[in-house]
Amino acid sequence: MRAEVLIAFLAMAAVSYGIRVAGFLAGGRMHEHPRLRAALDQLPAAILIALVVPSLTRAGPAEWLAAAVVAALAWWVDLLLVPLAAGVVAVVVLRGML
Amino acid sequence: MTLLSENSDGARAAFIAGALRTAPVALGVLAYGLVFGALAEQAGLSFGETAFMSTIVFSGSAQFVALGLWTLPPPVVALALATLLVNFRFFLMAATMGRVLKGWPLARVLPALAWVTDENWAITMAEGERRHWGAFFLGTGAVLYVTWPTATLLGHALGSVVADPKRWGFDFAFTAVFMTLAVGLARRNRAPLVWIVSAAGSFLADRLLAGSALGASAPVLVGGIAGALVAAARAGKADAR
Numbered sequence: 439m440r441a442e443v444l445i446a447f448l449a450m451a452a453v454s455y456g457i458r459v460a461g462f463l464a465g466g467r468m469h470e471h472p473r474l475r476a477a478l479d480q481l482p483a484a485i486l487i488a489l490v491v492p493s494l495t496r497a498g499p500a501e502w503l504a505a506a507v508v509a510a511l512a513w514w515v516d517l518l519l520v521p522l523a524a525g526v527v528a529v530v531v532l533r534g535m536l
Numbered sequence: 537m538t539l540l541s542e543n544s545d546g547a548r549a550a551f552i553a554g555a556l557r558t559a560p561v562a563l564g565v566l567a568y569g570l571v572f573g574a575l576a577e578q579a580g581l582s583f584g585e586t587a588f589m590s591t592i593v594f595s596g597s598a599q600f601v602a603l604g605l606w607t608l609p610p611p612v613v614a615l616a617l618a619t620l621l622v623n624f625r626f627f628l629m630a631a632t633m634g635r636v637l638k639g640w641p642l643a644r645v646l647p648a649l650a651w652v653t654d655e656n657w658a659i660t661m662a663e664g665e666r667r668h669w670g671a672f673f674l675g676t677g678a679v680l681y682v683t684w685p686t687a688t689l690l691g692h693a694l695g696s697v698v699a700d701p702k703r704w705g706f707d708f709a710f711t712a713v714f715m716t717l718a719v720g721l722a723r724r725n726r727a728p729l730v731w732i733v734s735a736a737g738s739f740l741a742d743r744l745l746a747g748s749a750l751g752a753s754a755p756v757l758v759g760g761i762a763g764a765l766v767a768a769a770r771a772g773k774a775d776a777r
Binding site: 439440442443444445446447448449450451452453454455457458459460461462464465466468469472473474475476477478479480481482483484485486487488489490491492493494495496497501504505508509511512513516518519521522523525526527529530533 | 557560561581582584585588589592593594595598602608609610611612615616619620623624625626627628629630631632633634645646649650652654658659661662704705706708709710711712713714715716717718719720721722723725727730731733734735737738739742755756757758759760761762763764765766767768769770771772
């Protein structure tokens with residue numbers, strides 16, 4: 439292993455880890471204020487939605503229809519594997535058709 | 537299982553439950569790891585360097601971006617800055633981990649935080665408050681911490697044999713996972729205004745900041761913070777919630 443490569447990866451790892459520790463500490467502080475705690479409580483849903491939106495708006499009709507299948511199944515089935523597998527199969531089939 | 541210092545049956549069961557919940561998602565991670573490994577090999581990284589990178593950086597998006605910037609000698613400052621921007625969403629995710637790791641001493645919290653990544657954080661949050669939530673989280677993280685380096689090494693060994701993940705619909709797997717988890721969370725905790733603002737913020741950030749250095753973090757940061765601000769503003773009006 440080349441030393442300069444290891445140093446580069448160590449720097450990336452330190453930054454990546456530092457962000458998480460800083461976030462955790464900030465979250466602890468936020469927890470002490472009622473308003474910020476309310477923000478923290480809704481943050482997971484907000485982040486999840488924000489993760490999904492770009493991958494859908496950048497996609498086309500095949501992905502949108504597959505996403506509708508996923509959302510419907512996710513509402514009724516409480517098992518991650520079912521909507522996931524159905525979504526992947528649906529997107530392959532729909533891309534072939536559309 | 538020294539990870540679980542409670543070492544009770546309950547903690548062990550929660551750890552296994554978290555691992556099982558993550559198994560289907562690990563298939564998608566496997567597909568991307570294979571692609572990453574093949575690209576790393578093309579970029580001239582050795583087998584050992586690829587293994588080292590995947591185990592200590594442990595972040596798919598930052599690692600893909602690093603390959604895009606790769607030169608020899610490596611641009612250390614540029615790589616560190618790109619990692620900071622691309623992974624800034626982990627700041628928000630880690631901020632929500634206090635509830636999950638409640639009551640843990642800092643000596644156990646600090647190593648656990650290394651396992652906060654998109655997929656297993658999302659699975660942990662969607663699981664919702666439960667007994668031994670922290671052990672559940674460790675189970676989700678352990679599966680990915682084994683899968684990601686293994687997959688990248690397989691990809692490195694197989695090289696360009698690795699097919700395009702799009703062909704098998706694997707590019708859609710993460711969308712499907714995050715959608716499923718979002719629907720699950722939304723069903724339990726209804727705050728439509730938060731969702732709308734978060735979606736709008738994410739959409740606008742993706743359009744306006746596309747190609748910016750923030751990369752994958754921009755929509756998550758803008759959407760996540762915008763949604764959380766709405767929740768904070770509303771907390772002022774109606775009490776508690």
